[in-house]
Amino acid sequence: MIALSVNLNKVATLRNTRPHDDPSVVRAARTVLDAGAAGVTVHPRPDARHIREQDVLDLADVMKEAAYAGREFNIEGYPDDRFLDLIRRVKPDQVTLVPDAPDQATSDHGWDLPAQHNFLAPIVAELKDMGCRVSLFADAEPAIAEAMAKTGADRIEIYTGPYFETFGTPENAAILKAIVDTSEAARALGLGINAGHDLTLENLPTLAQAVPWIDEVSIGHHLIGEALWMGLDGVVKAYRDCLAV
Ligand SMILES: CC(=O)[C@@H](O)[C@H](O)COP(=O)(O)O
Numbered sequence: 111m112i113a114l115s116v117n118l119n120k121v122a123t124l125r126n127t128r129p130h131d132d133p134s135v136v137r138a139a140r141t142v143l144d145a146g147a148a149g150v151t152v153h154p155r156p157d158a159r160h161i162r163e164q165d166v167l168d169l170a171d172v173m174k175e176a177a178y179a180g181r182e183f184n185i186e187g188y189p190d191d192r193f194l195d196l197i198r199r200v201k202p203d204q205v206t207l208v209p210d211a212p213d214q215a216t217s218d219h220g221w222d223l224p225a226q227h228n229f230l231a232p233i234v235a236e237l238k239d240m241g242c243r244v245s246l247f248a249d250a251e252p253a254i255a256e257a258m259a260k261t262g263a264d265r266i267e268i269y270t271g272p273y274f275e276t277f278g279t280p281e282n283a284a285i286l287k288a289i290v291d292t293s294e295a296a297r298a299l300g301l302g303i304n305a306g307h308d309l310t311l312e313n314l315p316t317l318a319q320a321v322p323w324i325d326e327v328s329i330g331h332h333l334i335g336e337a338l339w340m341g342l343d344g345v346v347k348a349y350r351d352c353l354a355v
C-alpha cells in the first residue's frame with residue numbers, strides 16, 4: 111500500500127496568525143498518526159511563513175515516542191546552511207530536497223539536472239552518511255531519471271502540480287503518462303518513488319491505480335483544507351482509502 115505522509119505546513123499557517131499555539135502542530139501530528147498516517151512531512155522555509163524551527167524540534171520528539179515507532183519524519187527544503195544545520199540536529203528518516211527560492215510562493219518545479227549535479231551530489235552523500243533517506247523533487251520527465259540516480263539519491267519525488275491542474279481535462283492523460291514513464295525509468299535505475307503536491311481526494315485514486323508502485327505520497331494543502339469539513343481523523347482515513355489499491 112502506498113504510504114501517506116501528511117504535510118503539516120498549513121496547520122502552522124493558521125497557527126501563525128495569532129501569538130499562541132493554536133491550532134497545535136504537535137496535536138495535528140498525533141491526530142494524523144493515530145488515524146493511520148505512515149508519517150508526517152514539514153517544509154521549514156527560510157521565512158518561517160508556516161513551519162518554524164521549533165515545530166521541527168517538537169515533531170522530532172513526537173516521532174521518537176514508542177507509540178509512533180515505524181512512522182517516518184520527512185523534512186523538505188532547499189539545502190542552504192540553515193536547513194542543513196537543522197537536518198544535522200534532527201536527522202529525520204527522510205530529507206526531500208527541493209530547488210525552491212526563498213521567496214517562492216510554493217514548490218512548483220524539480221531540480222535542474224545534470225546542471226545542478228555538482229551542487230547536489232555532496233549534499234546527498236552527507237545526508238545519507240547521517241542515515242537519512244534522500245529524495246529529490248523531480249518534474250515528471252523520464253529523461254531526468256538517470257541524472258537523478260547519479261546524484262546518489264535514494265528516491266525521487268515526482269511533482270504532481272500539473273497533474274492537479276489538468277485533472278478532468280483531455281490534457282491530463284499525457285501528464286499522467288509522463289508520471290508513469292518517469293516512475294518506471296527511475297525504478298529501473300533503483301530509485302524509490304514518492305509523489306506530491308496538490309493531491310486531492312478527487313485526483314489521488316487515478317494516480318494510485320496508474321502508479322501502484324509509488325512508495326509514498328506526501329499530502330498537505332488539500333487534506334488540511336478538507337479536514338475543515340471531515341475532521342482531521344476522518345480525512346486521513348479517507349485519503350488512506352484512496353491508496354488501498
Ligand atoms: C514540495 C511540495 O510540493 C510541498 O511539499 C511543499 O512543501 C509545499 O509548500 P507550501 O506548503 O509552503 O506550499
Ligand SMILES: NCC(=O)COP(=O)(O)O
Pocket residue numbers: 117151186267305306307308309328329330331332333
Ligand atoms: N511534497 C508534497 C507535500 O508535502 C504536500 O504538498 P501539498 O499537498 O501541500 O500540495
